[in-house]
Amino acid sequence: MKKFIPILFAWLLTAGCSEVSPPEPFGPLPSDRQLAWHEKEYYMFVHFTVNTFTDKEWGYGDEKEAVFNPTALDCRQWAKTAKEAGMKGIIITAKHHDGFCLWPSAYTGHSVKNSPWRNGKGDILKDLRQACDEFGLELGVYLSPWDRNSAVYGTADYLTYYRDQLRELLTDYGDIFEVWFDGANGGDGYYGGARETRRIDNSTYYDWPVTHSIVRELQPMAVMFSDAGPDVRWVGNESGMGSLTNWCLLKKDGMYPGGDFARILGEGHEDGNYWVPAEVDVSIRPGWFYHRSEDSLVRTPENLMELYYSSVGRNSNLLLNVPPDRRGLLNEIDVNSLLEFRKLREMEFADELARGKKAASSSDRGKNFRAALANDGDPDTYWTTRDDVTSASITIDLGTETGVNRILIQEYIRLGQRVKGYKVEVLKDDQWISVAEGTTVGYKVIRKFPLVITKMVKLTILDSKACPVISNIELYRSPGE
Ligand code: FUL
Numbered sequence: 001m002k003k004f005i006p007i008l009f010a011w012l013l014t015a016g017c018s019e020v021s022p023p024e025p026f027g028p029l030p031s032d033r034q035l036a037w038h039e040k041e042y043y044m045f046v047h048f049t050v051n052t053f054t055d056k057e058w059g060y061g062d063e064k065e066a067v068f069n070p071t072a073l074d075c076r077q078w079a080k081t082a083k084e085a086g087m088k089g090i091i092i093t094a095k096h097h098d099g100f101c102l103w104p105s106a107y108t109g110h111s112v113k114n115s116p117w118r119n120g121k122g123d124i125l126k127d128l129r130q131a132c133d134e135f136g137l138e139l140g141v142y143l144s145p146w147d148r149n150s151a152v153y154g155t156a157d158y159l160t161y162y163r164d165q166l167r168e169l170l171t172d173y174g175d176i177f178e179v180w181f182d183g184a185n186g187g188d189g190y191y192g193g194a195r196e197t198r199r200i201d202n203s204t205y206y207d208w209p210v211t212h213s214i215v216r217e218l219q220p221m222a223v224m225f226s227d228a229g230p231d232v233r234w235v236g237n238e239s240g241m242g243s244l245t246n247w248c249l250l251k252k253d254g255m256y257p258g259g260d261f262a263r264i265l266g267e268g269h270e271d272g273n274y275w276v277p278a279e280v281d282v283s284i285r286p287g288w289f290y291h292r293s294e295d296s297l298v299r300t301p302e303n304l305m306e307l308y309y310s311s312v313g314r315n316s317n318l319l320l321n322v323p324p325d326r327r328g329l330l331n332e333i334d335v336n337s338l339l340e341f342r343k344l345r346e347m348e349f350a351d352e353l354a355r356g357k358k359a360a361s362s363s364d365r366g367k368n369f370r371a372a373l374a375n376d377g378d379p380d381t382y383w384t385t386r387d388d389v390t391s392a393s394i395t396i397d398l399g400t401e402t403g404v405n406r407i408l409i410q411e412y413i414r415l416g417q418r419v420k421g422y423k424v425e426v427l428k429d430d431q432w433i434s435v436a437e438g439t440t441v442g443y444k445v446i447r448k449f450p451l452v453i454t455k456m457v458k459l460t461i462l463d464s465k466a467c468p469v470i471s472n473i474e475l476y477r478s479p480g481e
Helices: 004-020 032-040 075-084 124-135 156-172 208-218 262-267 292-297 301-310 332-348
Strands: 042-046 089-095 138-143 176-180 223-226 232-234 278-283 317-321 358-361 392-411 419-428 431-438 445-464 469-476
Touching: 032 176, 032 223, 032 317, 042 075, 042 138, 075 089, 075 124, 075 332, 089 124, 089 176, 124 138, 124 156, 138 156, 156 176, 156 208, 208 223, 232 262, 278 301, 301 317, 301 332, 392 419, 431 445, 445 469
Parallel strands: 042 089, 042 317, 089 138, 138 176, 176 223, 223 232, 232 278, 278 317
Antiparallel strands: 358 392, 392 445, 392 469, 419 431, 419 445
16 A cells, blocks of 8 residues: 555646646747737838928839938937837838938948938937937838849849848847838839849748848847748738738748738737738828828727727737928928827727626636736736637626627737637526627737627627637726727
């Protein structure tokens, strides 16, 4: 009998542990840099170059440096606005397709150093770095792979040039949180005076793995964006629409920037083998660059709120472009809209109703994984079930009849993206009424539904790739529809 005691003890120990040990991670997982990126949610895109002064969207590459002459450029105003708007960072077009560089690159004369702005002594990247530091924002860079100014574009020498410029940007301007690789390649351009059409093969010419390794080496915490990642993917449109079904997963092998993948990029791949979440890039104006003729077409705060729901509310980050005008300032019209949008957002999510309320679930995994951990306000705790459960519900008891019209749900994505289907119901006259249904959740979804007065809200995970792991549920009564 004596020898069985240790065995019994060991059995009890493992049985006890297995009940309270966390689920194993499932499928592809986000890296630390991607986790940090998810949490940024909303940041500013700044499109600024010679186009601002020539009133174009795509410069041909033959613009004289002399045209670049902002009269009152102030990166502090950009950063202050971004901060006050509730954004977490700024990504700037260090070089757009026209090839003009906003920093004094050592590798070309086609830059601010030959412009009249500050007698050629200015450096917008440097100013913006300082401004971002002052306002507690992160900095990202867009370096257009297509360069309509460069004489060597289309040859191997251009790749050396491109990578040298990238090294400058990633070495001289502090920590960079995101590097943006655009997929556009239009063909014709100035190309050092050749004025011709140059076609490259998007799938091979840029030899992306080499460029990616430079970013990893110089800025290990920076995520790289392109149509095909490697870290963050384009959402497939420029109208601000995240996909309702949105997997952070992608089969990116064989994909490349500028390929014909727009249809896939919205949803991602349910069975994707890499974590490559979607970013929604969209402009506050019809164009990406400032045009006075579009002053009356700036998105309203209400429209920006819709964008927020169709991006952040659909498991995507929102990269909102706000282009400086010819003074080098964000225009007053845009600034007002951004700040009013912030107020709207604060009103929309003013009173969280679920925090700390009684929560119960149809099933849980044990002590450290109970329902109450989904509405405790702690993103590092979660409600989950035993491994063999892929459908379960959690009910939040609001205590009294309460008006509700929004739900926010988050998966604990450190353990993978799992949920494939869910529904939200409220108790009305002793009956459960469905108010929202959906497919994926991921980092975050926010769903609107018509105002209901109820005491109980139930989230049912209808299907999940593995046991659901829900880190957060919030409920709101917003003044909006
Ligand atoms: C596109 C570019 O061609 C536009 O000019 C803009 O920069 C947008 C963000 O990406 O591909």
